Amino acid sequence: MNVVVCVKQIPDPAQPGQLDPGSKTLKREGKLILDDSDAYGVEMALLLAEKAGGGEVTLVSMAPNGETSGLRTALAMGAAKAILVSDDSLAGTDALGTAKVLAAAIKRAEPDLIVAATESTDGYTGTLPVQVAEILGLPSVTFAKSVDVADGKVKVNRQTEAGYDEVECPLPALITVTAGVVEPRYPSFKGIMAARSKPVEQLTVADLGLSADQVGAAGARQEVVDVTAAEERKAGEVITDEGDAHERVVAFLDQLKLI
Numbered sequence: 001m002n003v004v005v006c007v008k009q010i011p012d013p014a015q016p017g018q019l020d021p022g023s024k025t026l027k028r029e030g031k032l033i034l035d036d037s038d039a040y041g042v043e044m045a046l047l048l049a050e051k052a053g054g055g056e057v058t059l060v061s062m063a064p065n066g067e068t069s070g071l072r073t074a075l076a077m078g079a080a081k082a083i084l085v086s087d088d089s090l091a092g093t094d095a096l097g098t099a100k101v102l103a104a105a106i107k108r109a110e111p112d113l114i115v116a117a118t119e120s121t122d123g124y125t126g127t128l129p130v131q132v133a134e135i136l137g138l139p140s141v142t143f144a145k146s147v148d149v150a151d152g153k154v155k156v157n158r159q160t161e162a163g164y165d166e167v168e169c170p171l172p173a174l175i176t177v178t179a180g181v182v183e184p185r186y187p188s189f190k191g192i193m194a195a196r197s198k199p200v201e202q203l204t205v206a207d208l209g210l211s212a213d214q215v216g217a218a219g220a221r222q223e224v225v226d227v228t229a230a231e232e233r234k235a236g237e238v239i240t241d242e243g244d245a246h247e248r249v250v251a252f253l254d255q256l257k258l259i
Helices: 036-052 069-079 097-109 130-135 189-195 245-255
Strands: 003-006 057-062 081-085 114-117 139-149 153-160 161-169 174-179 202-203
Touching: 003 097, 003 130, 003 139, 036 057, 036 114, 036 139, 036 174, 057 069, 057 097, 069 081, 081 097, 097 130, 114 130, 130 139, 130 161, 130 174, 139 161, 139 202, 153 174
Parallel strands: 003 057, 003 114, 057 081, 081 202, 114 174, 139 174
Antiparallel strands: 139 153, 153 161
16 A cells, blocks of 8 residues: 655754744744654554555655755655655745645655645644645545554544544545554664665656746735734632632633533
């Protein structure tokens, strides 16, 4: 079984980046790392390919400056190869434009299954995976807390507020996995060394048959107009028990509609 994993390479959260004053977006310069949320998708893909007894895992990513550091981490985990789309014209691309780019790259891999995180840790739109599925004309199942593939179908326990739904759909399909669906493996020294020689195909927008007006700032349908600091958490209320503390606690919980 051939599985594609959508992988995002992001600035290291331990070293906060700078905002571009013009576009008000995060500068993506220097070394990028594998998004933690995508490590779960890579691990799930590896387990499914191993269980199927054959096939391989291909990574698909979009990043500036031909950056591959994050991809090499995923390759060290066990993925076989990667497709990287890197082009100066992609600067300013929104979620839909990114979905068009990834979908075009995914077509080249002809996967049985596409795996993605529910959302990236530097964007949090949560829209890109289903946009990719829609562009490719594939069914999508989101928020998977467990995944099984058999008899040409993918079976997913889809996480909900009340528990989970059992969902089944035919392959090929796209699924998004939640954090904790599996425990990502640590790359071994052997895997790290092997990752250096694994193929990373680098493509441009033209290679994918896309035009410049479909991507980048020119093709974006959304714009970041302002960035402000999050509101500081206010001090909590201290309740001193004078015989009516339980009533005040109940009233407080009722105000929050928790009871």
